[in-house]
Amino acid sequence: MATPCRLIFAVAVCRVYTQPAPDEPGCELEEGCTASFLQTTRSLKASVAEKCGHLTNGIGDPTTFFNNNCKYHSRQEDCMRPIQDVMAEHEIDGYCYFNATAMYISYVPDDVSFVEAAAAAILSLRATSSSPGETYRGESTGPEAVYNFEGKAIYTHIDVSHYVYDDLYAYSLGFLQGQGIDVRLMDNSSAWEALSREKCDEIQAMYNFTRDDMILNEVLDMNMPILAMSYCAANIELPSFLQVPYVTEKSNYTSKLDCSPITRREFARHHYMKCLLGYRNSAMDMAYLVSRACLLDDGTSNLKIGHLSECPYAPPLA
Ligand SMILES: *[C@@H]1O[C@H](CO)[C@@H](O)[C@H](O)[C@H]1NC(C)=O
Ligand SMILES: *[C@@H]1O[C@H](CO)[C@@H](O)[C@H](O)[C@H]1NC(C)=O
């Protein structure tokens, strides 16, 4: 294929927007590269969407439960570098650049509303429930669990198994309804993204993550261990299909009596990855988390997490 990047006018554009990945010819998009200086930033951004990362084997990495597909990804080498360094080289959304590096990282065009996208995420996670054979039956129909989290007892119902992770993750980040976030701000995308940015800055001020803490490959590899450590905090046995070295080694999981409970820092690291990949993505995470659950005051000193109809805000699930 011709290499339109050689055209003098387009060189700067190509450098900025289309760093060739190892397995691609440089600058393959005619549109992005042969255009003159008249091309607007807007249409450049549109062409960038076509430069999103992709899987090279078509399916990803089943040995990681599709939580880290870097091994079969067009941006494999950049997975091994600090996210900050990679993002500094590309004026492109991180979920586009690293699209499909994990099953929960997929680029969606930026005109989707947070309210709608959060509702869609709730339904889609419910449908693809993470344990074989489980079905969602409604609020508080799942087994009760009590997290022992950093000295506090927190009650919840595991209505779908991903709740084990998401309930505590949201609580830990302060992203449950009732923890101070104004849910109405979700209607205003720029305000919601600005709020996310503030939260990201607070996380970094608190944990001071280094560039080495933020190598995508490693952060992705912690996701299943985070799930195992969340099970540990809930004192629930990790489902047997997850008792494999990929999950148990980095979480130190032996049994529910011999395991490491999840920490705030590890949850924060996971969220901060999304901050670094673009505030739209961390904002989406926050929208999903605040839409699905709340911290309830049951009049005792116990902390209780409620979901959906048990909460003040109702996402548009219908
Ligand atoms: C993201 O990657 C998947 C898997 O390779 C691919 O099917 C999809 O088209 C990609 N999305 C974009 C926006 O390029
Ligand atoms: C949305 O929020 C921004 C601040 O981020 C504000 O300037 C703007 O007026 C808000 N828009 C609406 C429609 O409220």
Ligand SMILES: *[C@@H]1O[C@H](CO)[C@@H](O)[C@H](O)[C@H]1NC(C)=O
């Ligand atoms: C954050 O960590 C860096 C080293 O990674 C260090 O130089 C810096 O002083 C730390 N900042 C704070 C506020 O702890």
Ligand SMILES: *[C@@H]1O[C@H](CO)[C@@H](O)[C@H](O)[C@H]1NC(C)=O
């Ligand atoms: C797992 O155990 C090792 C050795 O005791 C320790 O260094 C590491 O921090 C533990 N990991 C977690 C996630 O608790």
